[in-house]
Amino acid sequence: MSQFELGTDGPSLILAAVDGSTTSLRAGAYAVGLARRQHSELVVITVTTTPALAGMSADAVTVLAESARDLATDLHEQAKEYLQLLEMQARLILVHGDPYLEIVRAADDLRADAVVVGASMKAGHRFVGSLAGRLIKAGKWPVTVVP
Numbered sequence: 660m661s662q663f664e665l666g667t668d669g670p671s672l673i674l675a676a677v678d679g680s681t682t683s684l685r686a687g688a689y690a691v692g693l694a695r696r697q698h699s700e701l702v703v704i705t706v707t708t709t710p711a712l713a714g715m716s717a718d719a720v721t722v723l724a725e726s727a728r729d730l731a732t733d734l735h736e737q738a739k740e741y742l743q744l745l746e747m748q749a750r751l752i753l754v755h756g757d758p759y760l761e762i763v764r765a766a767d768d769l770r771a772d773a774v775v776v777g778a779s780m781k782a783g784h785r786f787v788g789s790l791a792g793r794l795i796k797a798g799k800w801p802v803t804v805v806p
Contacts, residue, residue: 669697670772682777
């Protein structure tokens with residue numbers, strides 16, 4: 660039996676994916692408002708990746724990975740400040756890997772009732788498929804895509 664059959668009015672846990680892009684920051688803000696209105700638990704996930712470019716030295720890859728981790732840590736510090744200003748609580752998760760796989764894993768592990776992501780700003784995603792499109796196609800949870 661799902662939670663909605665038990666008489667609740669909305670999602671009990673919302674997972675918001677934030678990577679620092681303009682649309683993901685809007686998605687995070689939207690998720691905060693939604694969680695506040697629905698009295699839901701909010702979890703914010705940031706996934707760092709390391710570009711696997713041929714020809715890059717191991718040192719360059721290490722520097723890029725550290726840089727991505729530092730940016731994600733800064734992003735989480737900003738999120739903490741934002742949440743404190745709004746007197747909101749949220750769990751912040753920082754993982755490394757493929758964004759799609761890590762968001763799916765987190766949503767499944769946390770038993771998320773909703774996933775909120777920003778729309779892709781990359782033109783190539785019209786042909787290849789965006790992260791948001793892939794999450795929607797997974798069909799496991801309602802996905803809100805914020806422009």
